[in-house]
Amino acid sequence: METTYNYEEVTSNNSQELDLLAIPNTDLWLSNIQHTFQGICSAPIPVFSGSLKGDSALNVGAAPLKWDDGALHEVYVPMGLATEIRNTVRFADGRLPHEEEVEACMVIVHMILARDGSNLDGEYKDFGKTIPAKIFNRLLGKLSRRTTGAQLATAKQLIDALELAGIIKVDRSYCPGEYSYSYSITEDLQKRARVHVPLKEADGYRMWSRQQMFNELSSALLWSYPHYTLPDLVQVKAIAVQLDANKIMRKGKRCVYALTNKSKRAMEYWVARRANDRHSVRILDEDIEQYQRMLKSGLPVPHDSALCPRVTDGFNRMASWIRELILIDGEVTCELDFNGLHPHMLYGLFKEELPMNEREYFENVLNATGDIHSGVAAELIRLGIAKDLRKKGKITSMAIADVRGYVKKEHLAYFNRRSASMNNKEIHQVYKRMPEFMALVKKTKLGYNGHKGTSKLLFALEVDLMTEIIRRFYAAGIHFIYVYDALVVAQSRVAEAASIMNAVAADLGLLTRVKQSQSLPSAFAA
Template identity: 25%
Template sequence: MLSINEEFQYFNEKDCNYKEFLNCQKLLKDINTLTVPKRSVRLLSAKKIEKRLLKISSDKLLAVEYCLVFLSNLVHIEFISNNEKWKSLSSKVLREQIPGSDGTYKKVIEFLLDPIFSFSPLIEVKLNDRETETYEVGARSKQYRLSSLFFSNKVEIYKISNSYHKKKRLDIYLTKIIESKNNLIVTNLLNIYPKLTLPVENEILAEAKRLVKMKYRNGKGKKLTILNGRKKTDLVDQQRIYLEDSLKLFRYLTENGFKYPSISGERSGGRVYDSINMMPRFIRNLIKIDNEKTIDIDFKCLHPNLAVRLYGGTKKYITHELIKDKLEMELNIVKEEHLSFFNKKTQQMKQSVLYSYYKTNEPTMLKNIIADKNKNNYKITSQKMFDLEVKIMTECINRLNKVGIDVLYVFDALLVKCSNQKAVEYTMNQVVSEMGIYTNVG
C-alpha cells in the first residue's frame, strides 16, 4: 500500500486534487472489501481443494481471493428480478481484476466451473442452442451466473488481506480516479454524494405498500410485488419486481459506501454507472438532496428521437403515445419494446411490433439503420445513441453546475431537488433544442 506521502505525490504528478480524493474516500466503498456469496469463503477454504487452487497461484490465499473477486462480479445480479441471472463479463475487465501474464483469470474460470463442490460447480456459463458458449468477438462477452449452491441470495463481506492483491487493486482504483477526473458526470456525482440522505428501510416499505395499492409498474412494465413469505413460483404473472429483491440490491449498493462511479466502454457510449442509478427507481426517488425531496426529470421517448437525428429521420417529437395510437396497442408494450428495438439484429427488428410503424413512417431512417448494422455491427446503433445521450446529459450537467445546481445522473434523466425543477427542465429542453433533437422533458 502507498504511504500518505506517496499517495499525495501520486496525485500531484497526475494533476489531481488530493483533498478531493480524501473527501470522496469517506463516502465510497473500501476497495479492499468484497461482497461475496454466503458460503463461498468457507467452500474455497476447504482442505481438499488446496492442490487445485495452487494451479491458479502458488500463493493459496491469492488464489482464493481471485476466485472471490470473480464471484463478487455476479452478486448484484442475484438481487435483480431477472429469472436467468446471467451477467456478461468481458475478458478486458477480468484481466484487470485478476492480473497475470499466464492467463490467470482463465484458470480461475476453469476452476469455478469444475463440479468439485458436492458434484456442483460454483458458477455456470451460458450456452447457446448449439451447446457452445455465447460469445461474439467484438460484440458479446461470455455470460456467467452463480450456481445453485448460492441460490439463497445471501451475502457476506470479505476483507482482502494478500498484500500483492491489495497493491494491484489500489493501482486499478487510482487509475480509475485519474481517468475520470475530466469526466463531468463523475465529478458532479462525487460533489453531490455528501449532500444525499438515503431512505431507511421503513420508508421504503411504506412507499412500496403505497405503490402496490396503486398497481405500480416500472419502466419495463413489471408489477411491484411484496412477497410476504410467498414463493415467486406461486404467482401466475411473473412480470414482477419484488420488494424483497429491491431491498437486497439497495443494501448491496449502499451499506458499505457508494461504489466509485464507473465509466463504461465505447460500446455503451461512455455511460456512467454508480450506486444511485443502479438501484430500483421507486427507491431512488426517495433520496433527498440537502434534506429536500427530489423529482425525476427525463426526456420523452429520447432514443427514438435520437435515431431520427442520427439516421436522417423526418418525424419530430416522436412519443410512445403517438406510436401506441398508430399501432393500436397498449402503451406499456410500446415503451418496453422501445428499450431494445434499436439494439436488435436486423431480423429481430423485423419481428418487432414496432417495425411496421418505422417502415411506414420512417423508411429512410430504417434503411440507414439497417445499412449501418450490416456494415459495422448490429450494436452500432445503440452505441451511437448512447454516445449522443451522454453528450446531451454532460452538457445539461455542465450548465446546471455553473449556476450551482448539483444533480443525480440517471442515464437519460436527472434526479433533482423539487425547488430546482423548473430551472432543470428549462436547461434540458434548451440543450436538446440547440443540438437539433426534437424532444422535451415530461
C-alpha cells in the same frame, strides 16, 4: 392550414435499403457520427480535485457516509464455497490453490452470480452471464501473493480449474463484437443459500480502473453530492411497509411490491412469481438490503465503465422508490426526462440524409403531438396491427393509452436489436414506412461491434447530450441526481431545469422535449 399527409408515399424499398447498407468503412462512419452532439459546448465543468478518502460530504441521519474505495471487499456466494474450492480445485500441474487463489476463485463466482450492478460490465443471456476476459484480467491480473510475492494463477487458469472441479460451467461460444464467453454455476451450488463473505485481500479487488473515474459528469456529481439528504433505514422501511400494503401504481404500471420480512417461504413464493413476470413484481427486501450495503460499505465514486460511456454511481443503481426519498437542498425532488429519446436521437442524427416524405412522416405523423409513443401507437391502431397485439395478449384493450404503453416498452430495445429481430416486431410495420431511415439504423449494426454498435452509438450521443445539459446546470447552480437519460432536481428548480434541457435539445436539432414525473407517489406522503 392543416397539412394532409399522403401515406402511400412512404413504402418499403428493399433494394434501396440494401444499397445503403453496402456503404463500406462502417466503423469509420460510426466513429465520425458518434460525437455529432458535441457541436455546441458551454464552459466545461472543472475536474474534481477533492479527496475521495475517508468520510464523504453526505450524512445519513447524524452519521457521515464514507467513500467506497472502488474495490470489492466482500462476496455474496453459495454457502460452503470456500471449502468446496479447497477440496476440489486443482491446477493443470496438480498443485492445490493457495488461499489467495481460493479467494480469487470466490470473486469469479461472485461476478457470475452478481445481479445487483456490482459487476458493471456483464450481460446475461440464456446460458448464463457473459463477461469479457479483460474484465477478469482487470480484477485479478495484478494480484500477487502477500506472503512470498509469487504471481497468482491467471484469470484463465482459475476459470479452467473451477470448470474442471465442476463449480462453474463455461460456454465458449464467441463472436467478435457480438458476444463473449458466458458462465454459470452448477445446479448443486444454485440450490444453496448464499452468504456474504469478507475478503482478506487488503486492497480489495478493483472494480474499475482509476483512469475511468474523472470526467465532466462525475465531477459534476461530486459537486452535487453535498446537497443531498439521504433517508435513514427507519424511513426506508416505513415506506416499504406502505408500498407493500398499497400495491400502488408507479410510472403508469401496476406493480406488486412485496415485503417478505425475511420469511424464507414468502421469499421463495415471490421469487417464483417474479420469474414468471419480472416487470410486475418488486421484492422490497432486496432493495433495502442493497441500500443497507451501500450505507455500510460506502458511497461508490461515480465512474464510467470499460464498455459504456454512461456514468454509474450509487444513486442511479439505487431502487427508484428509495431514490425518490432523497432530498436535494432540503426539498422534495422531481424527475425530468425526454419523451422517446432514442428514436429522436436517431432521427436527429440522420435527418439531413432522409427524403422529405420520410421527414414529414416522422414529424407530422409519428411526432405530431410531441409524443412519439402516442404517434406510433395511433399508427398501429390505424394499420390494424393493434388488433393482432390484443389477440396475442400483448395489450389489454385497443385504447390509445394501452397501445402507447406497449410502444413505450418496445422503444426501449427496438433499435438495439439485431436487424432480423427488429423486422419481427410489430412496431417495425410503422418504421418500415421510412426505408432510408431504417437502412441507416441497420447500418450502425454492420461494424466490428455488430448489432451492439447501435446501442454504443446511442449511449455516446446520450452522454454528450446530458453532459451539455449538466454544464448548463452547473453554471446555473442546479444540483441534480443523474439517472442516465433522466435528471432529478429539487422541486423549486423544475421549471428552470426543464427549460435548460429543452433548450439543449433544440440546439442539437432534436424534436423531443422534457416530460415531468410527479415528485413523490401519494403513498409516500407523511
